Amino acid sequence: GSHLYNVLKWPLLLAPRALAMAAVRGIVGPVIRGGTVRAHRDEKHLLEFLRVWTSEYPSECAIHLIELFVSVEVIVDCRMISVPVLAFANPSDKTIDFKATEANVRSMPASALEVVTTSENSHVLTGRIQSPSTVASCTDRIQAFIREEL
Structure with a gap:
């Protein structure tokens, strides 16, 4: 959540890229698993979700999001x-x-x-x-x- 982001954003951004990537993998594993369709939804919605929603992506992608978020925090007033x-x-x-x-x-x-x-x-x-x-x-x-x- 946001607490983990606030604690880790600067160490991850200031560390050498390989170390930051290894740290992210160590924290969340090799893959980040995103949202799921609630159990009460029917099969049609589940199939639609699986067709259009990215539910797994390499954990290293988190570094790019952190870079974007910190850039906005620092630059945008x-x-x-x-x-x-x-x-x-x-x-x-x-x-x-x-x-x-x-x-x-x-x-x-x-x-x-x-x-x-x-x-x-x-x-x-x-x-x-x-x-x-x-x-x-x-x-x-x-x-x-x-x-x-x-």
Whole structure:
């Protein structure tokens, strides 16, 4: 989760690449396994999920994500983002840091944070495959945000 990221981001980025890759493999293993379809979903949804969702990838990919995230943290001043931003987040999401997301979004001059707590998946907040129950409400919120900002 976000705590592990905060603890390890700088050591992994400052270490020689081979050492960082070995450390990531040692922490998470050779493969990172992503999301799964909930057990209550039917076979059709499972097959669709398996067809379109990347559920396994080499653990070394994490280094590239960490590089991207740290670059954004260091370079981007959210207060300077002048375009309208609508963000969706769930406080129960173990993948992201909700408080940091909330603080960053609130610091943007033209922004809104939509807290989604009713999705089937706490990280994938909407979408036909992972969180179908929120598609209509999230779509409505996006349309309302666009109307508000135009």
